[in-house]
Amino acid sequence: MLAAELQAAGGRTAALLAVFAQTDRPLRARGVCEAMGLEPAPNNINDVRLKLKRLTGRNILAEPEPGLFALRP
Structure with missing residues (x-):
């Protein structure tokens, strides 16, 4: 499913x-x-x-440098 389709379904995360x-x-x-x-x-x-920061706080994403986000390995 594409990101746009997921968002339309109400799943921004x-x-x-x-x-x-x-x-x-x-x-x-x-x-x-x-x-x-x-x-x-x-x-x-x-x-x-804001969502990216929350996901970083939940250890789903990493912030290797300020403002730059990636999936945790």
Whole structure:
């Protein structure tokens, strides 16, 4: 299932994880927004960044450097 389809189904967290599953490099919040088909407006970027920080706190994502996120190995 594509990230846009997951998001439409109400699973923004699942859509975020799908974006990371499809790439092998760390991404910034803006890049995640673009991959999800969201307009890279400040409110969308901040919402995504907040979700990414929460997933980092849950040890699902890693933040190798400030603002750069990747799936934990």
